[in-house]
Amino acid sequence: MPPREAVKLQRILAEQVELRRIAEDFAVLGASDISYMKPVDRLVAVVLTFHWPSLEPLESVHAVSPIGFPYVPGLLSFREIPPLLMAYRLLKRAPDVFLCDGQGIAHPRRLGLASHLGLCLDIPTIGCAKSRLCGEHRPLELRRGNYAPLLLNDVQVGYVFCSRNGVKPIYISPGHLADLDSSRKLIERCLGRFRIPQPLRQAHLEATRIRKSLFAGSG
């Protein structure tokens, strides 16, 4: 799909996104990440699930596939969703809420990776990015737990959140079937001793581990 068409599709899909409070009594939390094999044209998509709220590991699945779309800021979902869905289908039990490594509605057309994936899976999704794509916010004092609204055209689309003292903040935004406060609160309950929420950190480590084991094997 040409980038031009992708943008048109985003505008249509963004209309379908629903923001609502996340139920507090769900049982399975999912999280995903992707690791790229630079020299070769392949990537590893990992999906992990955890019991909620204990965060005890449940399932771990992954898929390896060719990279089918270039990296274009604003069009990340078209590059990562296909492989993520491949891995997702391998799960025995579907998660009730899903964490994504990227933005939700904190996106130029309000359809970041988390929002797009949420529409595909029809489950609540939350975007948690390590850096900003768009939007502005007031200065944030870097004390763990502090946060500030992320605004886009004077409308709040997420939160800039400090997960560790003196460390660069993370960007939290609802994807689909989630709202601003539900998203921030859920991420807070996933924090461990690192900047990145535990489920996403685990997914990242697992994706990197698998990519390296694949390089050692064939190529």
Next chain:
DNA sequence: GCGACAG
């Protein structure tokens, strides 16, 4: 035209 720009 220039700067910004998830992973």
Next chain:
DNA sequence: ATCTTGTCGC
């Protein structure tokens, strides 16, 4: 995202 060594700090 990936490519990479040492290095500063809790």
